[in-house]
Amino acid sequence: MQPGKQLSTKIDETIPTAARMYDHYLGGRDNYAADRAACEELDKVVPSTRALALNNRRFLRRAVRTLAQEHGIRQFLDHGSGLPTQDNVHQVAQRVDPSAHVVYVDNDPMVLVHGRALLEQDERTTVIHADLRDTKTVLDHEDTRRLIDFSEPVAVLFNSVFHCVPDSESDGPQAVVRRVTERLAPGSCLVMCQLVSEDAEVRAFVTDFMDKATQGHWGRVRQEKDVAALFDGLEILHPGLVEVSAWRPDTDVAPRQLTQEWIEFGGVGRLG
Secondary structure, three states, X not given: OOXXXXXXXXXXXXXXXXHHHHHXXXXXXXXXXXXXXXXXXXXXHOOXXXXXXXXXXXXHHHHHHHHHHHOOOOEEEEEOOOOOOXXXXXXXXXXXXXXXXXXXXXXXXXXXXXXXXXXXXXXOEEEEEOOOOOXXXXXXXXXXXXXXXXXXXXXXXXXXXXXXXXXXXXXXXXXXXXXXXXXXXXXXXXEEEEEEOOOHHHHXXXXXXXXXXXXXXXXXXXXXXXXXXXXXXXXXXXXXXXXXXXXXXXOOOOOOOOOOOOEEEEEEEEOO
């Protein structure tokens, strides 16, 4: 997309957004009737979506905690962060080290409003209103430069967001990852996962449904091989690329994704 393109700050309650639908699935209150109606329709075909969203959020917490505890990362850049919920990235990271810095990025104006209200008391955390494809605006934003030192390792998060990004040689997921990685210091890590299905009918239905529901603010449900391609050149941390509830579960009885019509698939890669 065009660098520096101004995003609308108007909240349209009649058009569902991925961020507000995700908030509804997580049990949040920052969503509207249109978002809840879209979730109900989606559940008719892919009924595991709520469990999938909850497991994805647990994966995010485990990944952030792991990178902070085991890899000593103290800087986090969260693309497509969504609406504030319990155990946000800054809360998980700052439990390991209170000095950890977090920059949240989202193009949904409601995220900006609620996020800034929640974070205004924390000078180590900020929210940027930007499209994650606009790499220059995100990385060179004054708040990013204030909180993130790119000469030191950074954890860059693309958690459950690339299915919202259309394919494009210049602005698709691989292009975004390439541009971001070029700015990172050795030892930096990327957390990446997205919705995938090996069932062509599921991929087609969900892609079409979400594209129409969000009026074009969607990419596509992809396959595992598409996600794996994003990790080219990175050292993939144990246990590799997996359905995310299987990524370093806290206990043997931790919640697992049981249905397979679609899954969140991904992992964590490290820049050598």
